[in-house]
Amino acid sequence: MPVLGIIASQISGHLFAPSGAYDSIATTTVGSGGASSITFSSIPSTYTHLQIRAIGRTNRVAVGGDYAIAVINSDSNAANYSLHQLLGNGSAASSNAYPATFAGVFLSRWGAASDAASMFGTSIIDILDYANTSKYKSFRALGGLDTNSANSQVNFESNLWMSTSAITSITISPGAGTSWSQYTQFALYGIKGA
């Protein structure tokens, strides 16, 4: 029986009944028409941690790649989110703090329409103790985009969602663009504790 729903226009999704210590829960791959967002819903609380592994590209035209916003449990109140970043753009390292700025979890960096064809950004996002109902939820991400040019970036991100609710849904949308491009793929995994 499917335990997870996938909501996105023109996305091919696969459902899987998990049974191991590191399970693939669901995967979405964007089709030729693009997709405005990717949603993992009805996430089971039977794991200890979640991991999302993704490659992505958006329809943003302006140079500079793109970022994404992941809305947790439909909560788009920026006051409930906080971000710290460590970035390297090939010439300098920098660090930023953005409390109560973005209406979701900030994830970067993704390819954009301004990048050469076939270039995709990537990110690996760990969501720790996501089903706990007594702690705020923290997200750790390592991501980046290399374009064989100065318009590249590698980044560490630490996001906080200030809610004690168990995470049951995640909706990921492009930050500056309006659509994920074809071949973008997000895969959600569950990691069990002993």
Place this chain on the structure above:
Amino acid sequence: MAAGNTYVALATTTLGTAASSVTFSSISGSYTDLLLVTQGNMSASGASIYLEINGDTASNYSFTYIYGSGSAAASSRASNNSTGIDALGFSSGFSTGQLMTINHFMNYSNATTYKTVLCRGSDTGSEVGATVGLWRSTSAITSIKVKNTGSNFTVGHTFSLYGILAA
């Protein structure tokens, strides 16, 4: 998909004699991502660890990295590189400690996108770094050569390759 096949150990090499490179070949295209973990030491300082894909020695690699040496963080990059992707992401290569790299080859078996690699490297004696690398090819990755640029991997250095399978 059979249970337990999401995160699979594909191959492991532990060096019995020093070597300048280790190659994983005939990699199955049955997974979504590959994870390569290396740990050990090198015979000389200043060298780095590069990842060569599918035997490609043309200028199809680029990478951007960030690193910290204990005094400051910095970033650098390379374009049109023919050696491969720098997995350590250091300013000056190996120094004196134990080396570790964890390298993610994302969506390695598709035939439509260029391949992106995320690397974490550390030398317990000098630096810590992270790299995003690009191999400008839409070919599926079928071999990975881990290269020591300038010295040898010493006896006991381990190289482990895993496959991660999305549903």
